[in-house]
Amino acid sequence: MGILKDWWQKFEKYPQRNWWFSGILLGVTCFVAFLWGLGSVGLVDETEPLFAEAARQMTVTGDWITPYFNGATRFDKPPLVYWLMAIAYKIVGVNEWGARLPSALSAIAMTILGFFTLRRFGFPSPKAVTTEPNSPQTQRQLWLSAWIGSALMALNLQTMAWGRTGVSDMLLSACMNGAIFCFFWGYSIPSPVGEKITPNSPFPNRWYIAFYLLLALAVLTKGPVGIVLPGLTILAFLFYVGKFREVAKEAKLVFGAILFSIITIPWFVAVILANGQVYIDSFFGYHNIERFTHVVNHHSAPWYFYFLVVLIGFLPWSLYVPIAMARLRFWRRSFWQQQPRSAHFGLFCFYWFAIIFIFFSVAVTKLPSYTLPLLPGASVLVALLWSQELTRSPDLKQRKDNSFFITGIANVIFLLLLVAGCLYGPFAIGYDPAALNLAEDAIKSILPEIGALIWSIGAVAIAFLLLRQKNWRWIFCVNFIALFCFIIFTLIPASYFADNLRQKPLRELARFAARVEQPQEEFVMIGFQKPSLVFYSQRPVTFFSHTPHFLKRLKEKAGDRPQDYPILILSRPDKTRESNLKSGDYEYLEGKGSYQLIRVNRDTILQRNP
Incomplete structure (x- = not known):
């Protein structure tokens, strides 16, 4: 505790260091997560080349309205991701970098916006807002929330995977999540400094305008889901805190609807005029309604599917999501309704996570990528938990329950399971006609042993920290270092290994x-x-x-x-x-x-x- 306190005092003595440190942290995090070796691995069949080629066809044919692949129309997705890829091709060439650059830049933008949002609203508890917003303790918590939350948004398996893949999922997630972040800025700061907005003004503040713009871009990325998910999240939250009518007035919904329509409708009109009923049946019928109500392309899964997806895709932080939610006491509605808006960020992210999770659990077609938009909400919840833990007094009397200790034990068990998965996973690789020796070569490689060693050291270190309660706060550091090393020394090299065997030939x-x-x-x-x-x-x-x-x-x-x-x-x-x-x-x-x-x-x- 003394070392941490001395470190903070040095930073507080020179506040500019916090911003320099933040810039370096964000730069290293985003580089490792999204840019390092981005074009070193070939396009991965089956989905990624469909997007990449459709975008290339736009540059060849000059038809920027109707996407084509291999001579046939491709109505799966709206055009924004194709447009951005095509523009990237013009800049960096027709290659893997060009196909993946929109996804990588989208993930980076989302991470940076998440950092600034947490730096402004990342209070671990409403008390910090109402009684001591400018105290050294609260400022430390805000910095920690921003650093931890932005790192978790970027350095998780799902965001890294889709941020390095040339498909529409990361762009959609970044647009939707950016819209959600901007909504909360507008909700918490109805009239930003320098903006002259009167109650009778037809225009909302700039954050609400950004919210509408990003919603429109989300719809141009993947269709109606781009507005449905943020809309359900925000509606559920506003009804809970009893501010729907109030916010509806200040957000100027009529203005928002006009702006949204101006951006989205022209392309849909153009593509329908060019392709007629075929487009309507394919895009709105098959790729939207049927995906929610029926199993499409054999993508069925049991009801608990997304519990497993989030558990693995957000490892090891997924273990801390339940206690991060419970600490909010989200069931105390009257309490939350009495709090200032800027204190609602944690509750807002609870609804963000829960609504998207429930929505896709109800949907019949299930894919792992569908949980991607809820991960920033989960990152914020876990960041608020750990920022409080890392700044709390080591006095043992402050903790009245054993939930953190139980979760720590689960953390150790989970890391040990990852050790077993690294060692025995290659033996589970089935027959792959595209790479006949994939399983054999994976077993012979040293990568499984490296991954197992990293998680073993992490499990032992966390078990040691659990022996003394005042050391529990350092569990976060162990998890983060282990995950970072796993990404650097196992995950990224494994992508090169698989590419050489499956895609390179x-x-x-x-x-x-x-x-x-x-x-x-x-x-x-x-x-x-x-x-x-x-x-x-x-x-x-x-x-x-x-x-x-x-x-x-x-x-x-x-x-x-x-x-x-x-x-x-x-x-x-x-x-x-x-x-x-x-x-x-x-x-x-x-x-x-x-x-x-x-x-x-x-x-x-x-x-x-x-």
Whole structure:
């Protein structure tokens, strides 16, 4: 405690150091989480290349209204993520950096906004707001809340994964979460300094305007869910604290609706005019309504699915979310209604987490990425808990329950389970036709042992700290250091390892195919559907799941092409044998990993398969 107190006194003597330290912390955190090696790993099949190629097609065709992939319309998502990728391609080139830069920058912006919001409103308790907002203790808590919360927002498995992936999930999360942060700023500071806003003014304060702008961008990223989730969160919170009518007036809903419509409606009108009912049925019907009410693409899961997703995706901080919620005593409605607005941030984040969790638990289609928007809310809750723990007096009488100790024990057990997962996880890797030796090579690599060692040291250190109650506060530091080391020495190297075995052979063959292609030659992939082949070859590819499907299509189209029509086939060697082709029937061009690239005439295949 003495060391920590001396450290704080030095910082408080020179307040500017806090901002310098914050800048360095945010810079290192965001670099490690989102920028380090961003373009060093190839696009990961199946989803990422669909987005990357659709954006590339916009730069080729000049059609910025209707997204296309491999010659077919792609109505899964609105255009904002494609637009941003296409712009990135113009700046850094058509590559992995360009495809992923919008996601990475979105995650960084969300982290920075989260830092400043916590620095302003990250009070661990309402008492700090009402009685001692400027005391050294409260200021220390605000700094700690900002540092811890922003680090947790960035350095968790889910945010890192989607912040490094060229899809729409991170952009959607950043827009929605940014809107939620901005709403709370507007809610807590109805009339910021320098703004002349009268009760009869048609305009709200600048934070509400930012809120509406970000909601519109969220809808342009992924559709109605971009306004539904923030809307449900805010409505539930406002009704609970009894301020719905009051806030509705000051937020100028009519102005917000007009601004929102001006930004969102033009593209939806343009795409419907260009594609008609097909777009309406596909986007609004299939990709929105059906995803909520039916299982889409076999993405079903049990009701407890998201408990497991949050437990693993937000490790090890997920263990502290329950006590972080309980300490708010959110059931004391009359108490919270009496508190000033700026003291509501913790309660607001409780609703943020709970509403999104419940919404997607009710939805029939379930995917791990759906919990991404609730993680900043969870980060704030845990940050408020730990900022209070790290600044509380070591007097043992202050703690009246054993919840923290029990959670600490669960923390140790959880880390030991991670040790077992690191050591035995490679043995659970099943058969992967795209990388036949993946499990064997993973077992032989040193990465599982490194991960197990990191979590073992963390478990032992936390068990030691639990022996003395006054040392419990340092559990946070152990968890953070262990997680950071795991990311640096295991997680990121593991992504390079998997890429070399699974994706690198495919993209090398795709680029080779682009170099050796002949005019009017058809490019076919049999046995796999890997969209990255389209992106890296930059040419249309026809996919067949099985050889019989390929042969059937070839016979049906026999009269449409000349007899010497060449076909470029990428598949596994066993698929070539299924076509009854002999070594002299085709030209072997190249082989990488599990794949081989051959050229064969159409009539040769038909002769072998009458």
